[in-house]
Amino acid sequence: MFKFIKSIISDIDSVFDRDPAARNRIEVLLLYPHINAIISHKISHFFYIRKMFFLARLTSNISRFLTGIEIHPGAKIGKGLFIDHGMAVVIGETAEIGDNVTMYHGVTLGGTGNEKGKRHPTIGDNVIIGAGSKVLGNIYIASGTRIGANSVVLRNTNPNSTVVGIPAKEVEKRKIVYLTEYVI
Numbered sequence: 001m002f003k004f005i006k007s008i009i010s011d012i013d014s015v016f017d018r019d020p021a022a023r024n025r026i027e028v029l030l031l032y033p034h035i036n037a038i039i040s041h042k043i044s045h046f047f048y049i050r051k052m053f054f055l056a057r058l059t060s061n062i063s064r065f066l067t068g069i070e071i072h073p074g075a076k077i078g079k080g081l082f083i084d085h086g087m088a089v090v091i092g093e094t095a096e097i098g099d100n101v102t103m104y105h106g107v108t109l110g111g112t113g114n115e116k117g118k119r120h121p122t123i124g125d126n127v128i129i130g131a132g133s134k135v136l137g138n139i140y141i142a143s144g145t146r147i148g149a150n151s152v153v154l155r156n157t158n159p160n161s162t163v164v165g166i167p168a169k170e171v172e173k174r175k176i177v178y179l180t181e182y183v184i
Contacts, residue, residue, distance in 0.1 A: 036081035
């Protein structure tokens, strides 16, 4: 039980690194839907790994109704997941999410059809997935990847890359030049 509470506190504290609007732990616990979805997922996953599938799905469906975030009880989630404005996020059964991942609203970690076995993506650590993005199939999103809003990712990514588009492709890393002097 202590480990469960400690993990919830850790998830709450991770919000402060990524959301400047967060004010205190109580507010985050009570008013941030993704924290409630993560707590419910921990409970439903507990039932799922003990093959209590009905209780697992019941807990998951109640959470989806209350938060707008659908996380299958079979999904594996690392610490520090932050789902900003979480409405309509869907995380499939065989999805695996690393540590310190940030997702925005409308993200889907889904399958591509009727495959058996591992059919959802694996997300590395420190990944950012933009609003409305769809990450589909048994693919690996490497640590440090940034996925642009509304992208459809169908292939593995390289570490620390940025992918955008439909289908998503890696964009070139360009040197940004800043003007330091102004001419009047």
